[in-house]
Amino acid sequence: MSRPALMHRMQEIAHVDINCFYASAERAFNPALEGKPLIVLSNNDGCAVTRSPEAKKLGIGLGDPWFKLAPRAKEWGLIALSSNYELYGDISSRVMELLRRYSAWQEVYSIDEAFLGVRGQPEELLQLGRTIKDACRRNVGVPVCVGIARTKTLAKLANKWAKHNPAFAGVCRWDSVPQAERDALMARLSVMEIWGVATRLTKRLNAMGIFSILDLVRADPVALRDKFSVVMMRTVLELQGTPCIPMEEERIGRDQLIFSRSFSTPITNAAQLRQVLSVYGQMASARLAKHHLQAKLLTAFAATSVYNPNDKSFPAVNVKLPMPTADPVLLTRAAHALIPKIQEGVRYAKAGIMVTDLRPSGNQKPLEIFENRHEERGIGSLLEEVSKRYGRGSIGLGHAGIKGGPDWSMRRDMLSPRYTTNWDELPLVKAS
Numbered sequence: 001m002s003r004p005a006l007m008h009r010m011q012e013i014a015h016v017d018i019n020c021f022y023a024s025a026e027r028a029f030n031p032a033l034e035g036k037p038l039i040v041l042s043n044n045d046g047c048a049v050t051r052s053p054e055a056k057k058l059g060i061g062l063g064d065p066w067f068k069l070a071p072r073a074k075e076w077g078l079i080a081l082s083s084n085y086e087l088y089g090d091i092s093s094r095v096m097e098l099l100r101r102y103s104a105w106q107e108v109y110s111i112d113e114a115f116l117g118v119r120g121q122p123e124e125l126l127q128l129g130r131t132i133k134d135a136c137r138r139n140v141g142v143p144v145c146v147g148i149a150r151t152k153t154l155a156k157l158a159n160k161w162a163k164h165n166p167a168f169a170g171v172c173r174w175d176s177v178p179q180a181e182r183d184a185l186m187a188r189l190s191v192m193e194i195w196g197v198a199t200r201l202t203k204r205l206n207a208m209g210i211f212s213i214l215d216l217v218r219a220d221p222v223a224l225r226d227k228f229s230v231v232m233m234r235t236v237l238e239l240q241g242t243p244c245i246p247m248e249e250e251r252i253g254r255d256q257l258i259f260s261r262s263f264s265t266p267i268t269n270a271a272q273l274r275q276v277l278s279v280y281g282q283m284a285s286a287r288l289a290k291h292h293l294q295a296k297l298l299t300a301f302a303a304t305s306v307y308n309p310n311d312k313s314f315p316a317v318n319v320k321l322p323m324p325t326a327d328p329v330l331l332t333r334a335a336h337a338l339i340p341k342i343q344e345g346v347r348y349a350k351a352g353i354m355v356t357d358l359r360p361s362g363n364q365k366p367l368e369i370f371e372n373r374h375e376e377r378g379i380g381s382l383l384e385e386v387s388k389r390y391g392r393g394s395i396g397l398g399h400a401g402i403k404g405g406p407d408w409s410m411r412r413d414m415l416s417p418r419y420t421t422n423w424d425e426l427p428l429v430k431a432s
Contacts, residue, residue, distance in 0.1 A: 012150055013151065013243075014128070014129060014155060015156050015158070015159045017163070018113070020050055021092075021112035023050050026416055029419045033079065036054060037055040040084075041080055041083060044262055044263075044412075045082055045414065046065065048060055082414045086418040087420060090421055094140045095136055096108050099116060099136075102128065103118055125148050128148075146162065147160070147172050150175070150241050150243060151241060151243045152195070152238065152245045154174050160193070161185060186212060187212050187213075190212060191210060196235060208227070217236070224236055256354055257295075261350070262349055266349050267302075269344050277336055277351065280353045281331040281335040281353060282328045284355050288358075295321065295358055296323075298318075300316065300335045301338070303350045304348055317338045321334060324359045331353075331355070
């Protein structure tokens with residue numbers, strides 16, 4: 001078999017990305033938002049984290065604070081919504097489940113993008129991309145773009161090209177585009193446009209005379225490995241068409257888990273913070289149990305706002321656990337070690353916990369006298385299952401189960417209905 005024919009039969013990678021995900025999820029259930037400038041705000045309605053194309057045309061930047069945009073919102077016809085994480089999580093799950101129908105191999109890379117392993121002739125792959133695009137729009141209601149190439153890095157680049165060039169109609173297979181056009185595109189784009197290349201790395205590459213993606217493609221990968229790292233060498237090889245980044249079935253942080261959030265209303269006493277830490281401790285337990293991990297070290301912290309000129313307090317504590325564990329009681333008790341360091345009356349704007357030194361559970365069974373009865377009975381897994389089915393706040397141990405506690409949750413004054421996860425907010429359809 002000739003080399004060209006063999007290459008046509010090789011597996012390629014499709015990168016599927018939901019366009020303006022948060023805004024698209026909102027529009028899926030509220031078509032009246034189509035064509036209007038729309039932004040979705042960060043935690044506590046702080047700043048713009050998603051902008052529709054219409055909002056971008058108004059000059060609204062990513063991260064622009066809402067308090068600066070609000071005075072002109074009516075003049076612009078700008079619509080702002082609070083982050084509806086319940087809706088976005090459900091929409092993401094529906095898209096990822098749909099994508100699994102088109103490939104035996106899937107890597108969910110983030111809430112709004114995934115990689116798929118695909119095979120076929122060039123025209124078959126292009127048709128598959130169009131099918132995926134149409135299915136996501138028809139079955140879930142969100143627009144996606146699809147990039148197909150021999151490597152992950154090129155697939156992401158093809159996706160970006162498909163998104164910004166109307167000629168592709170949302171689907172681009174890299175090798176189906178003439179080489180001259182690909183080279184012209186890469187010559188126009190800065191190396192910063194490449195997946196994994198940030199500002200600092202861009203400056204170092206520029207100092208070596210590497211400014212465009214095409215410059216990087218033509219560089220010596222071994223020399224760049226010696227100058228930077230093996231990661232940079234892999235990036236160059238991927239751009240040259242050699243797969244170096246394997247598909248992963250699941251991406252989870254193996255080094256640490258962090259649970260932290262800014263409060264809508266500052267916390268001013270230890271009793272309120274005790275409930276916050278209890279909730280985070282049990283969230284950590286549930287997450288560890290889900291991924292069959294145990295932690296050996298817990299760090300708890302709190303902080304006042306950097307914009308608060310009167311209060312300056314940043315207490316933290318490290319607690320070495322007696323053994324690797326995912327026991328919700330032990331983790332909560334460890335988090336409470338921060339309480340004695342809290343200053344009454346001080347306005348704390350943020351708190352959280354971090355569990356580190358993670359290890360696979362069950363590697364070594366502890367002696368009977370050291371067994372954690374809650375862990376043995378799967379309490380962490382139970383908390384996760386109940387919360388997943390009935391929502392966060394539906395169950396909790398001790399202080400974490402107190403109803404009507406302090407107002408430390410996020411402020412979401414412009415929250416749209418949670419159309420798919422809350423019985424009281426399900427959309428109603430009327431036929432006449």
